[in-house]
Amino acid sequence: MINGTSSIAPLEEPQEQLRILIADDNDSDRLILQTIVRKEGHTVYTARDGQEAIDIFRQESPDIVLLDALMPNVDGFEAARTIKQLAGDNLVPIIFLTSLRDATSLADCLAAGGLDFLSKPYNRIILQAKIKAFASMRRLHETVQRQRDEISLHNDRLIHEQEVAKQVFDNIAHPGCIDAPNIKYLLSPMAVFNGDLVLASRKPSGGMFVFLGDFTGHGLPAAIGAMPVSEIFYGMAQKGFSLQDVLREINKKLKRILPVGVFCCACMVDLSFRKRSAEIWVGGLPDVLVYRKNSREVECLPSRHLPLGVVDNDRFKTETTVIPLELGDRIFLWSDGIIEASNDQGEMFGEERVRQVIARTENQDQIFSAIEAAVEKHAGRGEQDDDYTMVEVSMVNEEDVGEYFAERGKSFLAGGPKDWSMTYELRPQTLREFNPLPLITHLLMEVPGLRPHSGKIYTILSELYSNALEHGVLGLKSDLKASADGFARYYMERTQKLSDLYEGAVKFLIDHHPVQDGGVLTIVVEDTGPGFDFQAKESAEHKTEGYSGRGIPLIRTMCRSVRYLPPGNKVEVVFDWHVDV
Amino acid sequence: MTANPEHHIDIGALQDLKEIMESEFETLINTFVLDSSNKLDELAVAIAGRDADSLRKIAHSLKGSSSNICAGALSELARQLEFMGKEGTTDGAAAILAQLKVEFDVVRGILEKSL
Numbered sequence: 292m293i294n295g296t297s298s299i300a301p302l303e304e305p306q307e308q309l310r311i312l313i314a315d316d317n318d319s320d321r322l323i324l325q326t327i328v329r330k331e332g333h334t335v336y337t338a339r340d341g342q343e344a345i346d347i348f349r350q351e352s353p354d355i356v357l358l359d360a361l362m363p364n365v366d367g368f369e370a371a372r373t374i375k376q377l378a379g380d381n382l383v384p385i386i387f388l389t390s391l392r393d394a395t396s397l398a399d400c401l402a403a404g405g406l407d408f409l410s411k412p413y414n415r416i417i418l419q420a421k422i423k424a425f426a427s428m429r430r431l432h433e434t435v436q437r438q439r440d441e442i443s444l445h446n447d448r449l450i451h452e453q454e455v456a457k458q459v460f461d462n463i464a465h466p467g468c469i470d471a472p473n474i475k476y477l478l479s480p481m482a483v484f485n486g487d488l489v490l491a492s493r494k495p496s497g498g499m500f501v502f503l504g505d506f507t508g509h510g511l512p513a514a515i516g517a518m519p520v521s522e523i524f525y526g527m528a529q530k531g532f533s534l535q536d537v538l539r540e541i542n543k544k545l546k547r548i549l550p551v552g553v554f555c556c557a558c559m560v561d562l563s564f565r566k567r568s569a570e571i572w573v574g575g576l577p578d579v580l581v582y583r584k585n586s587r588e589v590e591c592l593p594s595r596h597l598p599l600g601v602v603d604n605d606r607f608k609t610e611t612t613v614i615p616l617e618l619g620d621r622i623f624l625w626s627d628g629i630i631e632a633s634n635d636q637g638e639m640f641g642e643e644r645v646r647q648v649i650a651r652t653e654n655q656d657q658i659f660s661a662i663e664a665a666v667e668k669h670a671g672r673g674e675q676d677d678d679y680t681m682v683e684v685s686m687v688n689e690e691d692v693g694e695y696f697a698e699r700g701k702s703f704l705a706g707g708p709k710d711w712s713m714t715y716e717l718r719p720q721t722l723r724e725f726n727p728l729p730l731i732t733h734l735l736m737e738v739p740g741l742r743p744h745s746g747k748i749y750t751i752l753s754e755l756y757s758n759a760l761e762h763g764v765l766g767l768k769s770d771l772k773a774s775a776d777g778f779a780r781y782y783m784e785r786t787q788k789l790s791d792l793y794e795g796a797v798k799f800l801i802d803h804h805p806v807q808d809g810g811v812l813t814i815v816v817e818d819t820g821p822g823f824d825f826q827a828k829e830s831a832e833h834k835t836e837g838y839s840g841r842g843i844p845l846i847r848t849m850c851r852s853v854r855y856l857p858p859g860n861k862v863e864v865v866f867d868w869h870v871d872v
Numbered sequence: 873m874t875a876n877p878e879h880h881i882d883i884g885a886l887q888d889l890k891e892i893m894e895s896e897f898e899t900l901i902n903t904f905v906l907d908s909s910n911k912l913d914e915l916a917v918a919i920a921g922r923d924a925d926s927l928r929k930i931a932h933s934l935k936g937s938s939s940n941i942c943a944g945a946l947s948e949l950a951r952q953l954e955f956m957g958k959e960g961t962t963d964g965a966a967a968i969l970a971q972l973k974v975e976f977d978v979v980r981g982i983l984e985k986s987l
Binding site: 316317318319320322323326327330361390411412413415 | 885889892904907932933937941
């Protein structure tokens, strides 16, 4: 009391003004307490029993409650319980005023929701300290509550944003042909936020692209890259670009937009139903497995490249592996989620287990679901939290996946250029580096009447072009492709010879003229090669077996005429179209 | 009656209390005296009616308030009565109540003098 006033400002923050409820049935005790508390600068409400305390609490919702344990009517314990209920989520520190000393009574106070005791006789210093401590506890609680509310608000917003993002993504990444009968896939609905991506598209040539991507990271950063990837994939696939072109474009885009350390492990398959082959590129994903239907053997294609978005395009490699496929052969692609799925001992599922499952699954159609079940059993997780992504692509007859239509249901075919011709000669440097088919297809599709036939026209162009380039200019022998072994050698030689190409050319002469309700398209492709004995070849064509030789006979079924011109380095195709009136 | 008031009241503590209470001190003393007189009557009724539970409650309250007013000896006598009540008996309580009344008169004298 002697040092009651001090001229030196204390370093403490200014005393917080609280509203404090005091409930004590003893008049003199209540008077002492309320005087002390009031002198500390707080607002005091007083009650004479438990019921009054509850009523005042309801009206005033004070910050701290000082509650005598033994009171008439409603006692302190019961009042504490009711007050805690009224306070709900808010922390209202209740301090019991008591001269009870026995452990049971003190425990009762705590059980009723009291946080502390203040024993009689009251000590002003202790009372002060307790009020201060509980005031800061209350503030802390309020801060935590506010932060909790903010976090939950933030989380709601994040979930909402993810839903919006997913919707945008779904609009861009339309399913393509992912539901084609020769594809099975496992992909969680929110996989895009795990960074996983599965895309599939038919090609104008009738083939099919399948793409599996796995971005580093999670959440929106992982999802953002998925959008340009799918846009490029679908856009370029429909225009007839090659697997290499699509991968280069995706790589270029990702390298440009993604921050360092974010990239996309990927695998892309170009499936040709007519050639019964698949061209496969793997960058950073687990080994692709090829299951052979007849031998029941499993071949393994390991990743040979860096993931997409890591290096600039001048260092980006698009070498692929081309494999022949028989009907019923299957290709398995997966993200590392499957291979690395761990059990509770931290043991990964691993490729060996995959092979075991394949080996013991009698019915080949059940391999996919057997692997799925085995992984889930191994990891012991429900379907809810999986981030497994897996695709099975099978070789089937083209008829079984349906015909490709670029623009189904377009009936308006008038307008556009109908009467024109062009010559387009590709010389060595261009042949080495450029695929002319998308450009030529694009030009032809300016004729509206040709659009419904884009698949056929692309097939014709690509067959003529690859014959002219590979057999004419590069001098490759197609009979190499008759065996599985030669098939791979053929493509190796093709790559080699193409990169060494310094003379030769392929020339397109394209002519279109209109007729009544339609038009006639004439395509002549000429190469600088020596030509070949086309008469002998034509008579033998129907006997051709093996992995090659399906091209020209197929084209014959698509157009009015296919004619070789001597000495066999020039071929002319005439294609008619009519509007169905 | 003991000559030394310190045996009945902690005079230093009472002085502190007086400074804290300022103008309210008189009210406090009057309230305490009135309240305690009532409690002595209530205690007599409880003992006469062998009501151990009432004995415990009233004595408990008196124990608290007399400790707050710095009357240690009075508080101690009230504690003895509370203990008996808790044990479920009023036997011998009358004798302690008699001591308590004497003690209360002394305390009251000191308190009124301190005003």
